[in-house]
Amino acid sequence: MISMKNIIKKYDGKTVLNDISVDFPSGKTSVILGPSGSGKSTLLRSLDLLVRPESGSVSFPDLSVNYAEPISKKDSFSLRRKTSMVFQNWNLFPNLTVLDNITAAPITVLKTSKADAEKEARSLLRQVGLEGLEKRYPSQLSGGQQQRISICRALAINPEYILLDEPTSALDPELETQVLKILEKLANEGQSMIIVTHNMEFARLVADKIVFIEDGNKVFDGETKDFFENPTPRIKDFLSGISLEAEN
Amino acid sequence: MWDIIITSLPEMVGAMLQFTIPLAVISFILGLILAVLTALIKFIEPSENKAIRYPYLLLRGIANFYVWLFRSTPLLVQLFIIFFGLPSIGVQLPAFTAAVIGFSLNTGAYASETIRSALLSVPQDQWDAAYTLNFSTRQTLMKIVLPQAVRIALPPLSNSFIGLVKDTSLASSITILEMFQVSQQITAKNYQPLLMYTLAAALYAIVCSLLSWLQHYLEHRTSKYVKGSEA
Ligand SMILES: Nc1ncnc2c1ncn2[C@@H]1O[C@H](COP(=O)(O)OP(=O)(O)OP(=O)(O)O)[C@@H](O)[C@H]1O
Ligand SMILES: [Mg+2]
Numbered sequence: 001m002i003s004m005k006n007i008i009k010k011y012d013g014k015t016v017l018n019d020i021s022v023d024f025p026s027g028k029t030s031v032i033l034g035p036s037g038s039g040k041s042t043l044l045r046s047l048d049l050l051v052r053p054e055s056g057s058v059s060f061p062d063l064s065v066n067y068a069e070p071i072s073k074k075d076s077f078s079l080r081r082k083t084s085m086v087f088q089n090w091n092l093f094p095n096l097t098v099l100d101n102i103t104a105a106p107i108t109v110l111k112t113s114k115a116d117a118e119k120e121a122r123s124l125l126r127q128v129g130l131e132g133l134e135k136r137y138p139s140q141l142s143g144g145q146q147q148r149i150s151i152c153r154a155l156a157i158n159p160e161y162i163l164l165d166e167p168t169s170a171l172d173p174e175l176e177t178q179v180l181k182i183l184e185k186l187a188n189e190g191q192s193m194i195i196v197t198h199n200m201e202f203a204r205l206v207a208d209k210i211v212f213i214e215d216g217n218k219v220f221d222g223e224t225k226d227f228f229e230n231p232t233p234r235i236k237d238f239l240s241g242i243s244l245e246a247e248n
Numbered sequence: 249m250w251d252i253i254i255t256s257l258p259e260m261v262g263a264m265l266q267f268t269i270p271l272a273v274i275s276f277i278l279g280l281i282l283a284v285l286t287a288l289i290k291f292i293e294p295s296e297n298k299a300i301r302y303p304y305l306l307l308r309g310i311a312n313f314y315v316w317l318f319r320s321t322p323l324l325v326q327l328f329i330i331f332f333g334l335p336s337i338g339v340q341l342p343a344f345t346a347a348v349i350g351f352s353l354n355t356g357a358y359a360s361e362t363i364r365s366a367l368l369s370v371p372q373d374q375w376d377a378a379y380t381l382n383f384s385t386r387q388t389l390m391k392i393v394l395p396q397a398v399r400i401a402l403p404p405l406s407n408s409f410i411g412l413v414k415d416t417s418l419a420s421s422i423t424i425l426e427m428f429q430v431s432q433q434i435t436a437k438n439y440q441p442l443l444m445y446t447l448a449a450a451l452y453a454i455v456c457s458l459l460s461w462l463q464h465y466l467e468h469r470t471s472k473y474v475k476g477s478e479a
Contacts, residue, residue: 087377096392
């Protein structure tokens with residue numbers, strides 16, 4: 001389990017995360033929801049030290065990091081070792097082939113042998129239905145293919161948690177479905193995931209728990225069923241807001 | 249006319265091979281090394297560790313001063329100071345060495361800005377992606393950011409190199425017998441300035457055209473991953 005406690009993050013004096021405490025259980029899919037600008041990405045990126053909160057802590061059963069104090073190289077490595085991020089725009093390395101994108105971190109960071117890393121990468125590509133694309137460059141692939149490859153890249157370092165920040169927001173509906181199917185499969189296999197998404201249907205389908213954030217405050221933290229079936233007035237507003245947006 | 253060309257050409261090509269091209273190539277390589285170092289010093293944020301931070305900030309101050317100095321003064325004046333000026337404080341350099349120093353420092357100052365802006369143009373997203381995979385800053389630079397920056401910097405750096413080949417003609421003013429200086433000497437004997445200087449121009453143009461061709465080849469080689477390139 002990941003336990004985040006009293007996370008505070010400010011940008012230019014403006015509080016973006018206001019004393020947030022939240023748990024993300026292991027082996028489960030947690031979904032973070034909330035309006036645009038509410039602080040979802042900031043919270044997720046704090047987990048991987050892409051954002052450094054002013055204070056608060058994050059702990060795993062065997063690792064604890066206090067954001068307010070200097071973080072040693074070793075702790076930062078251990079923290080990043082436990083998580084791996086999938087980005088909205090996938091952020092593949094354009095100068096590397098598909099295969100090299102996936103094997104770069106295992107070879108460079110984990111010192112896996114090239115042969116083992118490539119074997120693993122091919123098996124991951126097969127699982128996402130993209131075998132045969134090893135030698136291509138990212139620019140030669142569709143967004144949906146690139147996002148599936150970036151999921152392989154994240155899985156290749158065997159993190160405990162995969163963090164996904166709006167993984168399908170930049171995709172057409174058809175391509176979105178390809179990616180969501182893979183995430184659903186990962187969820188069913190018990191991969192620990194934390195997903196930020198605007199897709200309510202998907203959230204409802206895969207989430208074991210929902211965290212709802214608004215203006216940097218945690219407004220809901222509980223079961224998926226409760227969130228969708230007994231919404232508070234504010235959540236009801238949010239859900240209808242989303243569906244109205246979808247109709248426009 | 250042809251016999252004038254044929255008699256002066258060997259001497260001019262000789263000067264080109266002996267001075268113009270070595271001067272340009274050596275100065276460009278040294279300048280490029282200096283440029284990469286300077287660009288990295290300006291690009292990489294200082295560590296929070298105090299023992300490294302202050303020496304590093306000092307180094308950065310020196311880098312800034314160096315780039316400012318060589319970009320705000322004319323190359324010819326720089327060459328004069330190094331070759332004619334420094335002896336008054338006891339630093340007497342052979343003309344070729346003085347020229348290499350001047351051209352390298354000048355090229356390095358301009359190229360460092362080219363490389364720094366190329367590094368800056370690689371999106372932050374790429375750093376995020378590398379960091380989430382636990383790449384260190386050095387690994388991210390070497391494997392991800394520099395290769396992308398090199399491709400971006402290649403056309404402006406090629407420009408600098410072509411510019412440098414032509415600027416070597418300034419070395420004639422510090423007594424180096426490079427190609428243009430030789431053409432002046434021949435002109436003094438045969439009184440054919442139009443012909444001789446046109447010949448010199450043509451030789452520069454040939455070398456620079458070869459370099460442009462090399463640039464396109466390298467651009468093609470390094471762009472195989474860019475959208476729209478057919479390689
Ligand atoms: N680097 C930054 N500098 C200044 N302000 C920032 C920065 N990053 C985020 N913010 C601000 O912090 C707040 C939270 O941003 P965040 O990206 O976490 O929101 P979000 O919930 O992910 O929104 P979205 O759904 O649009 O992705 C916003 O008001 C945003 O403008
Ligand atoms: Mg966001």
